[in-house]
Amino acid sequence: DAGVTQSPTHLIKTRGQQVTLRCSPKSGHDTVSWYQQALGQGPQFIFQYYEEEERQRGNFPDRFSGHQFPNYSSELNVNALLLGDSALYLCASSLDIYNEQFFGPGTRLTVL
Amino acid sequence: KQEVTQIPAALSVPEGENLVLNCSFTDSAIYNLQWFRQDPGKGLTSLLLIQSSQREQTSGRLNASLDKSSGRSTLYIAASQPGDSATYLCACGGPGTASKLTFGTGTRLQVTL
Numbered sequence: 580d581a582g583v584t585q586s587p588t589h590l591i592k593t594r595g596q597q598v599t600l601r602c603s604p605k606s607g608h609d610t611v612s613w614y615q616q617a618l619g620q621g622p623q624f625i626f627q628y629y630e631e632e633e634r635q636r637g638n639f640p641d642r643f644s645g646h647q648f649p650n651y652s653s654e655l656n657v658n659a660l661l662l663g664d665s666a667l668y669l670c671a672s673s674l675d676i677y678n679e680q681f682f683g684p685g686t687r688l689t690v691l
Numbered sequence: 692k693q694e695v696t697q698i699p700a701a702l703s704v705p706e707g708e709n710l711v712l713n714c715s716f717t718d719s720a721i722y723n724l725q726w727f728r729q730d731p732g733k734g735l736t737s738l739l740l741i742q743s744s745q746r747e748q749t750s751g752r753l754n755a756s757l758d759k760s761s762g763r764s765t766l767y768i769a770a771s772q773p774g775d776s777a778t779y780l781c782a783c784g785g786p787g788t789a790s791k792l793t794f795g796t797g798t799r800l801q802v803t804l
Contacts, residue, residue, distance in 0.1 A: 614794075621695070622780075627791060671735075671792075
């Protein structure tokens with residue numbers, strides 16, 4: 580049983596560009612959450628998707644948006660990239676909003 | 692707004708020592724509390740999950756306790772090994788959901804030979 584998978588592993592973009600990160604949840608999981616982890620910091624909650632809708636959102640600007648597909652996979656989109664968006668982006672999935680989250684390996688985004 | 696603090700930020704111990712990592716949180720209305728391990732540049736591995744109604748959980752050499760009233764959790768690692776070297780993160784879920792975790796900044800542990 581594959582765990583949570585994320586693609587790509589690494590990504591380099593320049594300021595002002597747009598980026599899309601992808602996440603496939605663990606088999607049987609229908610809830611996906613995204614986190615941003617800056618170097619030396621703990622992960623920060625971006626948003627959560629359940630039943631193809633954004634259910635909760637952290638303190639992130641509208642440049643951060645997402646989508647969940649009928650197969651429960653999810654995308655994180657970031658527009659107008661800033662240098663400060665450089666971070667490890669983690670996806671987590673769970674059976675529902677009440678159960679333990681399992682994390683993927685992350686996507687390392689570098690903005691130059 | 693929930694705030695999670697972990698002390699110490701870094702810790703170095705010789706192999707074989709027992710050690711305690713501390714986590715404190717400001718809002719006791721948590722849904723659950725999880726301890727994670729993170730190796731450099733990698734994702735998070737869940738170590739222990741404590742539901743809000745529980746006081747402790749154990750897995751092998753690890754034991755985590757939860758005291759909601761005082762806003763504290765501890766992770767006890769027995770007989771530490773060099774392979775335990777990693778950053779340990781604690782995260783509070785909730786309120787009302789396990790899927791919105793608030794993390795501390797972690798404790799970086801090095802176990803030396």
